[in-house]
Amino acid sequence: MLNSTLKQWTSRLALPLVSASLLAGCSSGPAATDGDAESAASTGETCAPELAEIDFGIISTESQDNLRPKWEPFLDAMEAELGRPVNAFYATDYAGVIEAMGAGKIQLAWYGGKSYIEAAERSQAEAFAQTVNSDGTKGYYSHLITNVDNPIVQEIDLEAGNGDQYVLDNASELTFAFNDPNSTSGFLVPSYYVFAKNGVDPNQAFNELIFAGSHEATAQAVANNQVDVATNNSESLVNVETSDPTAREQIQVIWTSPEIPSDPLAYRSDLPDCFKAEVQDFFYSYDDEAVLGPLEWQGFDPAGDEDWNTIRELEIGKSILEVQNNADLSATEKEQQIEALNQKLEALE
Known part of the structure; x- marks a missing residue:
């Protein structure tokens, strides 16, 4: 996982010396939901009945033909647990899943770190879980x-x-x-x-x-x-x-490379809290080895948006280096752009 090496640069305008330890980090839990889930459960009401079915986005790490047999058993298990149809959304590229969540065409998705921070910025994605590899690593x-x-x-x-x-x-x-x-x-x-x-x-x-x-x-x-x-x-x-x-x-x-944090699972931030709680319960407790094995996972740990701040730091660090190495920019322009990027870094603290 990634740490905050970028925030520790001693010189804001000198070429950063970022070590391989950039890719090491931590995990924290998702934001707590309010009492909606408990209230719905105690009264016997159906949570979020307006969500007649769920569409789940899957980034295109492989062809759809390869992804489908790995994902369908897991989505079937989610459907049985949530009590409503869960449909797979296979995009032809990563941007397709990001845009689909932004347009409200999908409610949940499996992302990579970079695609997640893009989706969190412009598509109302909210991370709630992190994949755990088959060997227990993340x-x-x-x-x-x-x-x-x-x-x-x-x-x-x-x-x-x-x-x-x-x-x-x-x-x-x-x-x-x-x-x-x-x-x-x-x-x-x-x-x-x-x-x-x-x-x-x-x-x-x-x-x-x-x-x-x-x-x-x-x-x-x-x-x-x-x-x-x-x-x-x-x-x-x-x-x-x-x-x-x-x-x-x-x-x-x-x-x-140095180690990269394993993948986030995210839902739209505007979903009802009771439904978010149901989704969390399913993911945090799911451990069917026969279903998760083809996905190379053993389960999911609680996580929150801030657990991918270090991916954001890496993106900003890349941008700072590109500015510093851009011969077409004047010293003043470099200083202004780097200061703006450093402000983004500081905002993550």
Whole structure:
């Protein structure tokens, strides 16, 4: 999880020296609900009868064909517990889930850290739970990957995992793929640690740069030698090993990030408190291994919006570095923009 290293910078205008400990953090519980849930239960009334059915958003980490068999049993269990239909909403990109919640087309969603903070800012998303991995941890890792037969592999110390430096030194000769611009591990984390901290603009650095979409897409692009290097993450590679072991054998990890907090579950903040309480009860107590196993989870812990403040800090830190490294800005312009960004950091304290 992430901590508050960015808030501890001793020089606001000097190039920040942000350590790998940026990605370590804490967890706190969600905001307490009022007495609506207890009142509804005590009188025997149905909570939020206007919510005849629930639409649940699922970010596009994989194709819908791969996501559906993993998610449908879980949504069926939620439907049985909540006593009303729960429909899956599979978007073609992360933005689709963000926009759908903002438009009121979905009431709950599974997000990544970056997509959640976007949804919290403009789509009334409110985090209430955090996924717990099958091994009991609450974190995962961003990776840079290449094909095992790519000559890059021979130029990298795989044990040291210094593929990021090779990518920086040889970017002009390489093709590179991010997955989605709203992805934490597929865009934000490598953008900060690999590029922004080193003063490199990936839009200008590579022979070719693309956004492939899902983690599954970047894995397949590398496995099929369609790009030299791509972003991915530790959870996705486990999924690839299960769904397409031949492709996984063709993938070599060349860089690993510090730990990233595991994913938030969120509902719209304007939902009735009694319904929020029912949703929380379901998630906090659900532990069916047969259903959660394919999702690589063992359960869910209580969490709140502030548990992803450190993702916000990472986003701001990336922006500060980009301003500092922007040769088109004057010293005065840099100072003004960095001050505004530092005010955002301070507001998170």
